[in-house]
Amino acid sequence: MSTTAAQAPIVTGLGVVAPTGLSAEAHWAAVLAGKPAIGRISRFDPSTYPVRLAGEVPSFVTKEQVPSRLIQQTDRWTHLGLSAAEAAIADAEVNTAELPEYELAVVTSSSSGGTEFGQHEMENLYQHNPEWVGAYQSIAWFYAATTGQVSIRHGLRGPCGVICCEQAGGLDAIGQARRLIRTGSRLVVTGGTDASLCPYGLTAQLSTGNLSTVQDPARAYLPFDTEASGYLPGEGGAMIIVESAAAAEARGAQKNYGRVLGYAAGFDPPPGSERPPSLRRTIAAALADAQLEPGAVDVVFADALGVPAEDQAEAEALAEVFGPRGVPVTAPKTLTGRLYGGGAALDVATALLSLRDQVIPHTVGPSAPAPGQDIDLVLGEPRRQELHTALVVARGHGGFNAALVLGRAG
Known part of the structure; x- marks a missing residue:
């Protein structure tokens, strides 16, 4: 370690x-x-x-x-x-x-x-x-x-x-x-x-x-x-x-769900700006904060807004950081809806359980991936694989965005 x-x-x-x-x-x-x-x-x-x-x-x-x-x-x-x-x-x-x-x-x-x-x-x-x-x-x-x-x-x-x-x-x-x-x-x-x-x-x-x-x-x-x-x-x-x-x-704590390895936050430029969205930089900053290379991330819990233009922007940011289809991506929030102040915290809890049990939950609902969104979206059923590190991504209305890197317990 x-x-x-x-x-x-x-x-x-x-x-x-x-x-x-x-x-x-x-x-x-x-x-x-x-x-x-x-x-x-x-x-x-x-x-x-x-x-x-x-x-x-x-x-x-x-x-x-x-x-x-x-x-x-x-x-x-x-x-x-x-x-x-x-x-x-x-x-x-x-x-x-x-x-x-x-x-x-x-x-x-x-x-x-x-x-x-x-x-x-x-x-x-x-x-x-x-x-x-x-x-x-x-x-x-x-x-x-x-x-x-x-x-x-x-x-x-x-x-x-x-x-x-x-x-x-x-x-x-x-x-x-x-x-x-x-x-x-x-x-x-x-x-x-x-x-x-x-x-x-x-x-x-x-x-x-x-x-x-x-x-x-x-x-x-x-x-x-x-x-x-x-x-x-x-x-x-x-x-x-x-x-x-x-x-x-x-204090003799018996449980360890995982470690908070890295974090970063960003804010998008105003609409109409020539500057690109900040999500890619935020993800890269969170990985740098965790002292990890992109290849060390085993799964991404996506923000997944469900708005075509915003989905495209997130998919592009992930592809730029990890490469096309470079990392499994999931969005369990389709089961619950977006919970605003509670949504990203629930994603973190889900990601920690994913690391604990070594399984990536699938995204329920999507069946026909949109063209041009070059991500490995986990569909159909949970995917079992060795997991050490998870990235959670979140965006808030108005331009807020954040990324959190979690590590497996141990």
């Missing part, structure tokens, strides 16, 4: 709350089985909207997952985040009360904050008067609400923050967690969730023009396919526990 890998932070716990399942193992089983979790939106009546399909978290009983006093004070996005954080801490078998509280940190990703809570309070304002607006409006829809609630609930009083870069934010949050480990924090709860499946949230998402309006769940989200027509939204995400290897060993 290289010196860089030996010093890299490790992931000791996973917590997943996703359309594909309420645990990491349930999610992983659904991914390997290629079990879609896309269906008609049930959280509100979508019949008057052009997009009526999404990935909803099933069977999530809030009162069983969240203390009763917090249910009325926080948004569903925070409820999902609290549940995922609780699961990740339990999975890591860490008792935070036994560790120095100021060496324990929280960094999460947020896309739109507490959208559903905010909508209800705005309805109270517009339909009645300001006296109808609850006091918790000021914090429940704030981007840092989940970070704050996780910190309070588990006594994590070290550096805490939130990254707001839409889909790319999940990787940025983990990148920040790695920085905190390097500067003295011993454990960081990081990742992200999202829950914007409400009229206000869906309307905001429609403004991008990138959502698919296809009504067939099996054909609506087809990245890298000739019939690609956009993507579908979803809710949920993942939280992970990142620790320094020394701190994990000192």
